[in-house]
Structure formats: structure tokens, C-alpha cells
Amino acid sequence: DGGITQSPKYLFRKEGQNVTLSCExxxxxxxxxxxxxxxxQGLRLIYYSQIVNDFQKGDIAEGYSVSREKKESFPxxxxxxxxxxxxxxxxxxxxNRYNEQFFGPGTRLTxx
Amino acid sequence: xxxxxxxxxxxxxxxxxxxxxxxxxxKTLYGLYWYKQKYGEGLIFLMMLQKGxxxxxxxxxxxxxxxxxxxxxxxxxxxxxxxxxxYLCGAGLNNAGNMLTFGGGTRLMVKP
Numbered sequence: 596d597g598g599i600t601q602s603p604k605y606l607f608r609k610e611g612q613n614v615t616l617s618c619e620x621x622x623x624x625x626x627x628x629x630x631x632x633x634x635x636q637g638l639r640l641i642y643y644s645q646i647v648n649d650f651q652k653g654d655i656a657e658g659y660s661v662s663r664e665k666k667e668s669f670p671x672x673x674x675x676x677x678x679x680x681x682x683x684x685x686x687x688x689x690x691n692r693y694n695e696q697f698f699g700p701g702t703r704l705t706x707x
Numbered sequence: 708x709x710x711x712x713x714x715x716x717x718x719x720x721x722x723x724x725x726x727x728x729x730x731x732x733x734k735t736l737y738g739l740y741w742y743k744q745k746y747g748e749g750l751i752f753l754m755m756l757q758k759g760x761x762x763x764x765x766x767x768x769x770x771x772x773x774x775x776x777x778x779x780x781x782x783x784x785x786x787x788x789x790x791x792x793x794y795l796c797g798a799g800l801n802n803a804g805n806m807l808t809f810g811g812g813t814r815l816m817v818k819p
Contacts, residue, residue: 599749628806637709637795637809653806685749695740696797696807698749 597622599699601686606704608673608680616671616702618686626691627669631655632683632701641684644669645691673704681706710734711798713810720786721818728781728813730796737799739779740807741770744793753781753794783815791817 599620608614618627626645630638640653644663658677663669669688673680683703687696712731720726730739738757742750754763756772756779763770767784779798783790793814797807 601749630809637711637713637811638797639809640806643806683747687750695752695755697752698742700749701747703747 599686599688599697601684601699601702603702604700606702608704608706610706611675613672613674614704616673616684616686616704618669618671618699619667620669620686620688620697620699621667622688622697623666624688624690624697625666626689627663628687628689628696629653629659629661629669629671630685630687632685638685641671680704709811710800710808711796711810713794713796713813715813716811717814717816719816719818722787723785726783726786726815728794728815730779730781730798730810732777732798732800734777734800736772736776736779737801738807739770739772739776740797741779741781742795742797744795744812746793750795786815786817788817788819791815 602617628643629641639655641659642661644650650661650663660672685701686699689696714729740755741753744750754770759774759776761772769782772779793812795812797809800808
């Protein structure tokens with residue numbers, strides 16, 4: 596079945612560590628997105644990518660990094676520079692920037 | 708303040724009652740998307756509205772986009788416990804194909 600998968604579902608990190616969240620899609624979508632969700636604040640865009648080997652910063656990119664080496668994959672690295680990384684992270688994809696976005700199940704990151 | 712304001716932030720209704728959630732912007736909405744989210748999970752697409760005055764329905768959920776394309780409402784008729792969750796609106800706020808901006812969400816609880 597086509598869809599978006601994210602792993603792991605839960606992730607615990609010690610302060611000072613970098614962690615990488617996985618996002619894979621088999622929908623043949625060109626565009627992929629990473630959002631952060633905090634209680635009561637909706638979704639905030641971290642990074643997005645329209646095509647392979649290209650990505651752009653969103654509204655809250657500081658402390659995060661991404662890569663887009665394959666169309667199917669858009670991993671997000673939360674670096675130690677991110678001061679408040681505890682949040683729910685959602686990955687999405689779409690056929691292009693204008694269309695409906697399909698979301699993965701999310702990864703909950705907790706910093707210990 | 709957020710570019711997309713949702714109201715109310717939370718709502719508790721008795722099963723069988725009708726309810727309305729609003730999504731308001733100070734800018735013209737270019738494509739308005741309604742999503743539903745169960746706590747700790749990804750977003751499920753409900754409906755998309757593009758034209759001023761457009762109205763769409765799916766089962767007991769109806770969404771409208773006002774003529775000026777600056778406000779959308781989501782109406783649930785005869786609510787059921789299965790309707791409980793977080794409802795988010797997302798919209799393009801730039802006719803050049805900007806990323807989706809999301810509202811803060813409305814948390815709905817339906818008491819049996």
C-alpha cells in the first residue's frame with residue numbers, strides 16, 4: 596500500500612546528542628515537508644523539499660538539518676543546537692507545492 | 708498572533724449535538740484544507756476548498772469557504788464519539804504557491 600512511514604514512533608535523546616528522524620514515502624511525490632507540533636500551536640514548518648537534492652528552510656529551521664538524496668526519503672536531524680527539541684514531528688508529502696499534503700504517523704521526540 | 712486563527716481552541720459537546728469550528732485569516736486563502744488528527748497520530752485529510760462560496764460535505768461533516776475567501780467553517784451534524792480529535796485547518800496564504808500555514812487546531816471531545 597502507498598503511504599508515508601516515519602520511524603521511530605518514540606525517540607528519547609540526551610542533551611547534546613544529535614538524532615535523526617526517518618521519513619519514507621512510496622507515493623512518488625515530488626515534495627516533502629517536515630513540521631513540528633507543540634501543544635496549542637498547530638504545525639510549524641521546519642524544512643521542505645520540492646525535488647531531489649534541493650531543500651529550503653521553513654519558519655523554524657534553526658537547530659535542524661535535512662537531506663534529500665532520494666525522492667522517497669527525507670530524513671530530519673535534530674542537532675544539539677536545537678534548544679527545545681521535545682515535540683511531535685510530522686513528515687508530509689505532496690505531488691507539488693500546491694496540492695493536498697499527506698502525513699505520516701509522526702515521531703514523538705523527548706529530551707531527557 | 709497566528710496567521711490562521713481557529714476557534715474555539717477546544718470544544719466539549721454531548722453526543723448528538725451539532726457543532727461548528729471556524730478558521731479565519733486576515734489574508735485571502737488560496738486553497739483551504741481541513742484535517743483531523745487523533746492524539747499522537749498523523750493528520751487525516753478531510754476536505755479541500757478553493758473557490759469562494761464553495762461547500763463540501765462528507766458523511767456528517769460539511770465545510771464552507773466564504774465568498775471573500777478569508778474564513779472557513781467546519782460543521783459536524785449529530786456528533787458522535789468517533790468525531791473526537793483535533794481539527795486543523797491549513798491554507799495557502801500566497802497565490803504564488805506558498806507552503807501551507809496551519810491554524811492552532813481545535814480539540815473536540817464528544818461525551819457519550
